[in-house]
Amino acid sequence: MDYSLLAKKYNTPLYVYDFDYIQAQYNKIKKEFQARKSLVCYALKANSNLSLLKFMAELGAGFDCVSIGEVKRALLAGAKNYKIIYSGVGKSDEEIKEALNLDILMINLESDEEMKRVENIAKELGKKARISIRVNPNVDPKTHPYISTGLSKNKFGVSLNKARLMYLYAHKSEFLEPVGVHFHIGSQLTDLTPVIEAARIVSELLRELRALDIDIKFFDIGGGVGIKYENEEEPDLYSYAQGILAALGGQDATIVCEPGRFLVGNAGVFLTKVLYEKINDTKDGSHKRFVIVDGAMNDLIRPSLYEAFHEIKALKDGQKELCDVVGPICESGDFLGKDISLPKLENGDILVVKSAGAYGFSMSSNYNSRNRAAEVALQNGTDRLIRKRESFDDLIKNEKEFI
Numbered sequence: 001m002d003y004s005l006l007a008k009k010y011n012t013p014l015y016v017y018d019f020d021y022i023q024a025q026y027n028k029i030k031k032e033f034q035a036r037k038s039l040v041c042y043a044l045k046a047n048s049n050l051s052l053l054k055f056m057a058e059l060g061a062g063f064d065c066v067s068i069g070e071v072k073r074a075l076l077a078g079a080k081n082y083k084i085i086y087s088g089v090g091k092s093d094e095e096i097k098e099a100l101n102l103d104i105l106m107i108n109l110e111s112d113e114e115m116k117r118v119e120n121i122a123k124e125l126g127k128k129a130r131i132s133i134r135v136n137p138n139v140d141p142k143t144h145p146y147i148s149t150g151l152s153k154n155k156f157g158v159s160l161n162k163a164r165l166m167y168l169y170a171h172k173s174e175f176l177e178p179v180g181v182h183f184h185i186g187s188q189l190t191d192l193t194p195v196i197e198a199a200r201i202v203s204e205l206l207r208e209l210r211a212l213d214i215d216i217k218f219f220d221i222g223g224g225v226g227i228k229y230e231n232e233e234e235p236d237l238y239s240y241a242q243g244i245l246a247a248l249g250g251q252d253a254t255i256v257c258e259p260g261r262f263l264v265g266n267a268g269v270f271l272t273k274v275l276y277e278k279i280n281d282t283k284d285g286s287h288k289r290f291v292i293v294d295g296a297m298n299d300l301i302r303p304s305l306y307e308a309f310h311e312i313k314a315l316k317d318g319q320k321e322l323c324d325v326v327g328p329i330c331e332s333g334d335f336l337g338k339d340i341s342l343p344k345l346e347n348g349d350i351l352v353v354k355s356a357g358a359y360g361f362s363m364s365s366n367y368n369s370r371n372r373a374a375e376v377a378l379q380n381g382t383d384r385l386i387r388k389r390e391s392f393d394d395l396i397k398n399e400k401e402f403i
């Protein structure tokens with residue numbers, strides 16, 4: 001794809017997603033579990049553009065949502081309510097009520113207290129809430145601490161013991177129907193053996209519950225499958241799937257997985273335009289080179305937030321030298337890349353920031369009163385706009401009536 005043409009046509013900063021790539025990733029994961037009933041529930045917090053969700057829904061994907069806003073986004077994009085899961089540690093009463101009224105597949109519970117709220121609300125509505133419990137198996141996923149979720153010190157899920165008691169309670173309740181068991185131990189995992197270890201632990205619980213006639217149908221293994229940003233090993237999906245099946249040890253259950261990054265991460269690039277080059281003199285007489293671009297941490301916060309690496313390429317050749325690629329925001333933490341090797345650049349040159357399809361636009365903000373970027377889809381060799389660039393009017397629309 002000719003990125004310079006896209007940058008001209010739609011302007012920058014710009015997100016570009018290859019839908020064909022997403023489809024190929026979806027098929028890959030679906031294929032690994034083909035011997036079993038499986039449901040791939042795309043974790044839409046990775047990228048929740050409506051056109052992208054519509055595309056996923058048409059592929060047959062379900063959706064893993066972490067707010068009622070995400071549930072409604074998925075439904076608006078054409079998702080089937082019976083393929084929607086709702087997770088998250090802090091669901092409000094209003095959110096629970098809406099989720100029950102929308103009759104989604106199941107609500108993933110993350111605490112005892114939450115279970116009681118869901119039970120009460122289901123009672124008020126005269127419904128029986130389909131639930132799943134998120135077990136925190138206390139295994140170390142060995143990823144960045146901010147995206148590690150499966151240790152007791154993390155806020156997510158409940159211990160095995162607690163889960164057991166909760167299932168017994170839910171089983172007896174008139175207003176709760178336990179249908180699933182869930183875990184999700186972290187994100188960007190390039191070694192998936194901790195997930196398989198977690199699956200073994202949770203599968204034992206499944207066996208116990210079934211012995212008690214608690215009919216759990218869904219074995220939800222969460223997301224977290226990592227992708228290649230730099231020189232990580234791509235995880236081996238075959239041994240992942242085989243490991244999960246072995247952990248289940250012949251128990252019949254629908255396997256639910258919740259990939260986010262894996263489906264969309266490497267489907268996306270972020271295009272940004274060079275504004276200036278700038279050389280700062282440093283004390284020791286050396287120089288520090290900055291390439292200042294029109295994209296910033298409000299567009300793509302992963303480098304600033306997690307010190308995440310994104311490959312950055314120029315669309316022209318030339319003698320390469322190290323530089324920091326930085327945005328216009330008034331924060332020293334505003335960078336897209338540090339010590340990146342790039343040729344001499346000038347105003348108007350385009351840089352391609354790779355692997356930007358996941359946790360890119362969806363984590364973007366209006367910080368510094370910057371309009372959020374436009375989004376474009378590529379499919380079958382054609383490009384189309386799937387989100388307009390924000391305007392100044394968009395920025396102020398909820399405030400201007402008050403001045």
Ligand SMILES: *Cc1c(COP(=O)(O)O)cnc(C)c1O
Nearest residue numbers: 043187188223224258259260261
């Ligand atoms: C974030 C999240 C996912 C997706 O994580 P990825 O690393 O993008 O695959 C899946 N399930 C839950 C519950 C999540 O919070």
